[in-house]
Amino acid sequence: MTQHQAQRDFDIVIVGGGIVGLSFACELAASDFTVAVVERNELKAVGEEPDCRVSAINRFALQRFKQSGKQTKVWQSALAKRACVFDKMFVWDQTGAGQIQFDSVELGVAELGVIIENNVLQHMLLETVKAADNISYLCPEEIVELAYPQTTDESAVSVITLSSGEQLSAKLLVGADGANSKVREIASIQRTQQSYQQQGLVCNVATSEGHQHTAWQCFMPTGPLAFLPLYNGYSSIVWSLDEGLAQDYLALDDDAFKHVLAQQSEFKLGEITDVSQRFLFPLAHGHATDYVKPGLALIGDAAHSIHPLAGQGANLGIADAVALADVISSAKKAGRQWNALHTLSKYQRQRKGANKVMEMSMTGFKELFGQENTLIAEMRNAGLMIVDHLPGLKYRIIKQALGV
Ligand SMILES: Cc1cc2nc3c(=O)[nH]c(=O)nc-3n(C[C@H](O)[C@H](O)[C@H](O)COP(=O)(O)OP(=O)(O)OC[C@H]3O[C@@H](n4cnc5c(N)ncnc54)[C@H](O)[C@@H]3O)c2cc1C
Numbered sequence: 361m362t363q364h365q366a367q368r369d370f371d372i373v374i375v376g377g378g379i380v381g382l383s384f385a386c387e388l389a390a391s392d393f394t395v396a397v398v399e400r401n402e403l404k405a406v407g408e409e410p411d412c413r414v415s416a417i418n419r420f421a422l423q424r425f426k427q428s429g430k431q432t433k434v435w436q437s438a439l440a441k442r443a444c445v446f447d448k449m450f451v452w453d454q455t456g457a458g459q460i461q462f463d464s465v466e467l468g469v470a471e472l473g474v475i476i477e478n479n480v481l482q483h484m485l486l487e488t489v490k491a492a493d494n495i496s497y498l499c500p501e502e503i504v505e506l507a508y509p510q511t512t513d514e515s516a517v518s519v520i521t522l523s524s525g526e527q528l529s530a531k532l533l534v535g536a537d538g539a540n541s542k543v544r545e546i547a548s549i550q551r552t553q554q555s556y557q558q559q560g561l562v563c564n565v566a567t568s569e570g571h572q573h574t575a576w577q578c579f580m581p582t583g584p585l586a587f588l589p590l591y592n593g594y595s596s597i598v599w600s601l602d603e604g605l606a607q608d609y610l611a612l613d614d615d616a617f618k619h620v621l622a623q624q625s626e627f628k629l630g631e632i633t634d635v636s637q638r639f640l641f642p643l644a645h646g647h648a649t650d651y652v653k654p655g656l657a658l659i660g661d662a663a664h665s666i667h668p669l670a671g672q673g674a675n676l677g678i679a680d681a682v683a684l685a686d687v688i689s690s691a692k693k694a695g696r697q698w699n700a701l702h703t704l705s706k707y708q709r710q711r712k713g714a715n716k717v718m719e720m721s722m723t724g725f726k727e728l729f730g731q732e733n734t735l736i737a738e739m740r741n742a743g744l745m746i747v748d749h750l751p752g753l754k755y756r757i758i759k760q761a762l763g764v
Contacts, residue, residue: 366527370396370496372688373520373530375506375543377403377499379415379478380660380677381536382485386428387685389492393692396528397489398520399499404479406439411477412562412639414596416446416575416588416671418473419762421678425485434487443474443481444591446575454580454626467755472762475575475588475596478674498522506546508533512654514700532688532699533656536681539646541662547653553646558583559606560668561599563638564590565621568630571595577669578625584669587629594636595629597621598668600643610638643667645719651712652704657684663711666719676715683710 372388374381377399385397404411417425426435434440449472452459464472489495502523509516518533535543544551571589578585583600590596599621601609609617618632647664651657660677687707691698 367519367529368396368496368526369517369529370394371530372396372532372534373398373518373528374534374536375503375520376535376537376541376660376662377482377486377497378536378538378660379481379485379674380681381534382482382489383421383424383678384534384536384659384681384685385489385492385495385497386425386485387681388689389428389431389488389495391494391685391689393494393688395492395495396530397495397497397499398501398503398522398528399497400502402500403482403486406442406477406480406483409636410442410564410590410592410594410596411479412564412596412636413478414475414588414590415478415481415674416473416475417443417481417678418672418675419469419471421675422474424678424682425481429484429488432487432491434484437484437487439480439484442591443476444573444589445471445474446573446589447471448572448574449577450574450628451577452579452626452628454578454624467759467762469762472575475590498526501526503542506533506542508543508546508653508656510547510653512701514654514697516655518655531655532704534684535656535658535662536660536677537662539644539661539665541658543656544648544658544662547656549653549658550649551646552649553644556600556643556645556667558600558602558643559640560643561601561606561609561638561640562597564594564596564636565618565632566594566634568633569628571629575671576625576628578628580624585625586669586671587625588671594634598671600667600669606640610640647716647719651680651708652701654701654704655699657704657707659684664715664719666715670721672718676711676718679714680707680711683707 371393372395374397377397388395429435447464449462489497504523505521507519517529517531520528535541573589576587585599587595587597614635618635622632645666648658651663659680666673684707688698691703
């Protein structure tokens with residue numbers, strides 16, 4: 361450390377300024393905690409064309425964002441116009457007649473959620489973070505050294521040395537640094553990790569029938585394919601494919617790819633009339649054995665990652681951020697030790713079970729719809745039809761996805 365770079369002391373240092381790290385910071389924007397967010401990559405600028413990495417953000421998360429962004433009015437800005445509302449979901453099984461439809465009108469709500477580009481959402485969250493007096497956003501900053509005290513002594517702090525030479529101290533260190541979390545590693549928290557041996561092929565497409573503000577999901581034996589509606593009338597696709605097939609589809613020329621995609625999606629959105637560049641993302645799921653230690657907590661993909669088939673990964677992480685912020689804020693207000701293990705364990709109790717259930721459900725869905733056995737396929741299709749005609753059960757399922 362050079363002489364002019366003194367250590368800065370914070371209540372909370374968040375490592376990782378992805379969707380989840382920034383959501384957590386936004387939750388703390390009106391608090392009396394002093395907070396630093398350390399992010400290594402500068403945020404990608406918002407382009408003319410929609411980016412290929414998008415997220416389906418559920419009603420719960422959307423309401424929290426609107427609440428925390430009230431001061432900055434960011435949800436009334438031009439950026440907010442890049443969020444596309446979807447009010448229907450249509451799910452079908454390619455191997456039969458099974459299908460199920462969810463409609464916001466039947467649920468009595470205005471929308472099921474929005475589809476938004478990840479970098480647009482991050483820019484919006486960042487506006488709130490930068491406007492908050494109690495938050496320092498440090499980017500681009502790499503962590504050179506991270507000393508976590510590994511003690512139950514509540515006055516012990518973590519010390520983080522950044523690439524600029526600056527040192528930070530934190531009473532609570534929060535790992536929001538994604539699936540390969542360094543914070544998790546430094547804290548010696550184990551994680552189960554399993555690859556699906558699949559890649560997610562993502563790109564944006566135009567379709568002759570338009571997207572109709574509907575999130576479309578087709579289950580096929582090779583993996584699920586989703587069409588998510590975008591603000592400019594295009595749809596973002598996420599197609600889970602075995603590694604070999606993913607590479608084959610990536611290598612196709614645009615016309616051949618458009619043809620395969622239209623055929624495989626059974627022309628539900630008509631012909632594919634335009635396609636952007638395609639990208640692949642490896643698909644895996646994993647779970648940390650613990651989310652918390654004294655003076656340390658993991659949120660988002662640092663704690664758990666799931667199959668993207670229901671678009672729930674970021675939503676679960678945002679729910680973690682909300683729960684952790686609530687737990688430490690209530691403890692502080694009540695004059696309790698807000699960074700102690702017994703306080704942080706409350707956050708783990710609130711979130712771990714729900715996240716585990718979602719992880720197992722996604723893996724179960726993927727396995728179930730990957731079965732080509734005729735009997736299982738028939739039962740699966742019949743099951744979808746039955747659920748579609750049982751409003752009570754159907755809306756219990758969708759409420760889970762909406763986070764309400
Ligand atoms: C193809 C695909 C489609 C998906 N679709 C959806 C969807 O529709 N809806 C949904 O809810 N979820 C979806 N997900 C899941 C979702 O993208 C993730 O769950 C979510 O982005 C995780 O956010 P995060 O902030 O926890 O982690 P990340 O997005 O991984 O962010 C971690 C951040 O930490 C930073 N970082 C890492 N290490 C360090 C370090 N040492 N120092 C400083 N900074 C560091 C990184 O640069 C990054 O910005 C999808 C996932 C995939 C693969």
